[in-house]
Amino acid sequence: MLKSTILKSTYEEIYRRWDEHTPVPFDCGKICGAACCVTDGGQTMGIYLLPGEEKVHDKKDPWLSWSMDEAQDYDFPEAWRGKVPFVACQGPAHCKREKRPIQCRTFPLRPYLTREDELIMIYDEEALPYACPLIDNEVALDEGFIRACYENWRILISDPLIRDIVKMDSEGLAEVTMVPLPVQAERREDADRF
Ligand code: SF4
Numbered sequence: 455m456l457k458s459t460i461l462k463s464t465y466e467e468i469y470r471r472w473d474e475h476t477p478v479p480f481d482c483g484k485i486c487g488a489a490c491c492v493t494d495g496g497q498t499m500g501i502y503l504l505p506g507e508e509k510v511h512d513k514k515d516p517w518l519s520w521s522m523d524e525a526q527d528y529d530f531p532e533a534w535r536g537k538v539p540f541v542a543c544q545g546p547a548h549c550k551r552e553k554r555p556i557q558c559r560t561f562p563l564r565p566y567l568t569r570e571d572e573l574i575m576i577y578d579e580e581a582l583p584y585a586c587p588l589i590d591n592e593v594a595l596d597e598g599f600i601r602a603c604y605e606n607w608r609i610l611i612s613d614p615l616i617r618d619i620v621k622m623d624s625e626g627l628a629e630v631t632m633v634p635l636p637v638q639a640e641r642r643e644d645a646d647r648f
């Protein structure tokens with residue numbers, strides 16, 4: 455298993471922060487048939503966990519099925535040496551939402567490291583096999599959700615292995631659409647005064 459500097463309690467806090475916010479204040483799965491949770495062939499959706507994310511999961515819980523891939527055999531950063539957990543869920547009807555992995559929680563955004571190593575959030579537009587109406591229609595996302603993404607990914611990239619994969623994935627993207635960190639309400643009021 456890959457070594458992680460993120461503690462179990464930190465992962466729990468990260469999950470909790472995302473639990474408080476969804477991308478939009480309605481069930482967007484209803485407008486697209488939960489396109490990001492199902493595959494064309496109706497097969498189960500597979501997701502890689504981040505290094506250490508397995509700490510907050512019970513492998514005996516049957517809602518996810520687990521397999522382990524050798525990092526060296528797949529397109530992971532050089533520093534990733536060891537087994538990477540790959541989990542398959544059984545689709546939205548069986549989703550244990552409070553345990554859904556970070557990949558599910560971040561979408562439709564993803565982290566991006568600029569050339570100056572600044573973390574920003576961008577739309578996850580990379581060659582998706584489905585259309586996400588939130589991305590396609592540039593629907594305004596919940597500010598709390600955007601903020602949670604920034605806060606959580608700032609913590610996550612303090613782990614060198616997670617930073618490596620975010621950097622690697624960022625370098626592979628030609629064009630990105632940034633979703634800026636919302637200005638806090640009190641700061642907005644200050645700005646309005648001038
Ligand atoms: S995030 Fe996009 S693809 Fe996923 S359920 Fe919502 S609208 Fe559909």
Ligand code: SF4
Nearest residue numbers: 491543545546549558
């Ligand atoms: S774990 Fe839940 S949110 Fe993630 S892909 Fe499966 S059904 Fe969707």
